[in-house]
Structures are given as structure tokens and as C-alpha cells.
Amino acid sequence: MSKYYISTSIPYVNGAPHIGHTLEFVQTDVLARYHRQKGNNVFFLSGTDENSLKNVRKALEKDMDVKDLVDQNSKKFLQLQEKYNIKLDDFIRTTEERHIKGVQKLWEACKKDIYKKKYKGLYCVGCERFYKESELVDGLCPDHKKAPELVEEENYFFKLSNYSDQLKGLIEKDKIRIVPETRKNEALSIIEQGLEDICISRSKERAHGWGIPVPGDDSQVIWVWFDALSNYINALGYGGGKDRFKEWWEENNNKTHIVGKGISRFHALYWPGMLLSAGISLPETIFVHGYITSKGEKMSKSLGNVVDPFDVYERYGSEGIRYFLLREIPPFKDGDFTDQKFEDRYDSDLAKGLGNLVARVLSIADKIKIKDSLISKKEIDSSEFKSEIKKTKEEVDSYLNDFEFNKALKSVWELISFCDQFIEKERVWEESENQEKKILLLIYTIHQISRLLKSFLPETAEKILSGIKIKEEKEDLKISAQKIKPLFPKLN
DSSP: OOEEEEEEOOOBOSSOOOHHHHHHHHHHHHHHHHHHHTTOEEEEEEEEBOOOHHHHHHHHHTTOOHHHHHHHHHHHHHHHHHHTTOOOSEEEETTSHHHHHHHHHHHHHTGGGEEEEEEEEEEETTTTEEEOGGGSBTTBOTTTOSOOEEEEEEEEEEOGGGGHHHHHHHHHTTSSEEESHHHHHHHHHHHHTOOOOEEOEEETTTTTTOSOEETTEEEEEEOHHHHHHTHHHHTTTTTTTOSHHIIIIITOSOEEEEEEGGGHHIIIIIHHHHHHHHTOOOOSEEEEEOOEEETTEEOOTTTTOOOOHHHHHHHHOHHHHHHHHHHHSOTTSOEEOOHHHHHHHIIIIIIIIIIHHHHHHHHHHHHTTOSSEEEEHHHHHTSHHHHHHHHHHHHHHHHHHTTOHHHHHHHHHHHHHHHHHHHHHHTTTSOOTTHHHHHHHHHHHHHHHHHHHTTTOHHHHHHHHHTEEEEEOSSEEEEEEOOOOOSSOOOO
């Protein structure tokens, strides 16, 4: 069994989750489920980023204790993942002791590349990073549309520039595979412009005492990104106490990070640079997705244009939202979420597409009493369905290897369409000598469709399988089928 380690990025908890967080959780969950179904041993990690300055600012604004704020919002992120059936193996909070120990251990491991100096720069609290003036748009942060703050302090710096050539070679040769190609080229362009050393601490005073202390210097706390990125190894026991770190990180060649485009530089350049410095194994793959937008604008708490994922869950349910996010939002680009777009996709693909196919076939099967009915494996193998199923499986495998969730689902829906065309062409609802055989072929194909959908729509797949029983015998398949409740009722 191969090992497959996969992680989401860990969101800030200065506010409640929005639908953009749901996109990343669902994408990562699909890949984790897919690899489990393939027989791989999977470790799926998520968590929350709690030591940021923006969390401190939000707590001050609300006149709350910072710990109370992060506890409250971290709980909401866990609840969100439960609502959308995200099957995690671990959830790490960066205020946990296991994380704090790991951060400080990593600092010590990178110490040869850490130095202290006075610095003045433009800092965006929303992004938790310094900007050059040339990177601003009309003097504003391109993401948060706010002017960054001028910060002047004596801080610790990490010699990222020491690893410029190594990082370039690793990315160019896909030793660190960055998907899509545009994000790979973006990382290489940043290196070409000249990698600068990065500030990795801030004064305890500016942090209002919140954060992980720099080892040996209580006047400074560790910069949130140096802190947060190490969650990927701290959850495995890098800080001590567990041996999963060696098994899942150091000796595993299948490590994948799923992140949004706004934080790709931190994962593609800063994180590998820190790992090189510390002598720790690197991630193999970084998939960078786009944003969910609102009228073309990035959706974010600070801009106030978020869609509440709990609200849409209550109105539409998790399976419909999972499908929309995976099918409608391009994996490498931005995509809009609106109620109208959702309802159109739900109606055409789920209610009238998959739902209608299953209902029609199982209704006929129930009517003609398909129970322990036999069909030979040779008959299935020689049917036109077999080649269509094989083609769909191969396409799904290929598309998921390249993180193209929308194309994988499109391929499955082409198989659904193939079944619909067969039903109309053969008029399978009419009594005929071959009616049972035709229905058995359709039931077998729907069974295969449900297996393909297990990663994407796990609850729907299980509902379909509850109505179909297939038992393998020597040369035959024994099939039973019964009607089930509508998979996708009409929206109110």
C-alpha cells in the first residue's frame, strides 16, 4: 500500500468561514477519498492558523480576549468540515503545545540562516506579509484594497536568498511539482527577480504579546508564516512525542499541499527554503487553486462580500454544494458563486441528470422484479457499456492526477448521458424479450457510476448503492435492485 499525505492550508480565524474555505476543503477531501478508494494509506490534515496579527486586531476590535476569539472561530471551521462530510485524519490548531514545540524546534534547526537587523517596510496585516511599493496597486494591497502599514523594527530574518539556486532547480525539474504551470512559472519569475531574505519575527509589543516566542529572545514572537507553515510536520510529531513524522514525511514520497493562489509564494518558496535549511524532506506536489469570487471580486472577510457556507448548507445540502464547487468552479482559475448558477447546475445535472437516471432505471427494475437476476460477465464485457465505463474510469484517473475535478465530473456525466441515450433508443420501459438484460446492463453501469462518485459525492453514492446489490458468481453477476428515495428533490 502506498502512502499519500495531503493537507489543506490552515485558515486564519479572525472571522467565521466563507464558501471559499469550503472549496479547498472539498477539493482536498475528494483527493483523500480517491486515494483511499485506490487502496492507498492516506493521512489527511487540516487545521487553523491562530497566531496571526489579524486575529489580535479582530479581538481588540470586538473587545474580546484573543484566546476566546480563536477558540470560538476554530470551532466553526471544524463544524464546517463536519457539515460538508470532510473526512479528516487530524486537525491541528497552532495554539496547541505540539505545534509550539515544533515551531521552536524548526527555528533552532534553521538557526544558521537566521540573523537580526533593523528594518523598515510596508506590512499588510490582511496578507501578513511585507510588500514592495512596486507590488501595490495605487498604493493599496492588491487583495485587501487597503494601504499597508509602515513598520520599522529590529527583527530576525531568514536567509532565503541562500536557497535561490536550489529552489529554482527543484521547481524547474518538477522535483517540487507546482500545478498549474502558470503558478510554477510565477514562482520561477519571483526567483529570477531575486529572492530576498524574509523577516520572520515581530516585536512582542506589536504583537500585543500574542504568538510563539522566539527561542532565547522573549522580546520577539515568531512571524505567523514561519509559524503556520510548520503545521504540516508538527501534526506528524516533528516537535516530539510521535513517530509519524518519519513515516509520513521523511520516508514518504507522496506529499501534497492544496493552497489558494494568494499564498502560493509562501508554500512554493518560503516553506521549501525553510525545509532545505533544516535538512528536512520536501513536499512533492503543490496544487494552487483560484478564488471563489463575488461579481468577479475576491471573496474575503475583510471585503465583506462573503457567502456563508452554513447558510447555503441549510438551503441546499452538502452534496449539491460539493458538486457545484467541483464542477462549476475552474480548478486553476477564479469562479463566481451565485444562487442562480447553483440552482441551474443543480437542476440540470443533479435533479434531471443523475437523479432522473437512477429513478427511472430503479423504478423499471422494481416493476419487472429484478431480484437475484443473473447476467453473464461475458455479456457485460461484450456490451457497449463496458468500453464507455473503461474510458470514463481512465479519464477520471487522469484528470484527478492533474487536479481537474471539473473535467473528471464532466466525464462521469457523459457516461450518465450515454445511459439516457440508450434508454431512449432502446425504449427500455416497454416490455420486450430483452428488457431484463437491458435493465441489468443499466443497473450495472449505474453501480459503476456510483463507485466513481464515491470520492465526489459520498452520501449520494451510498444512497444509490443502497438500492443496488451485485454479487459476483463464477461466470455471472447476480443483481437485485429496488426503488430509493429521490436523490435530488426539486428546490423550493
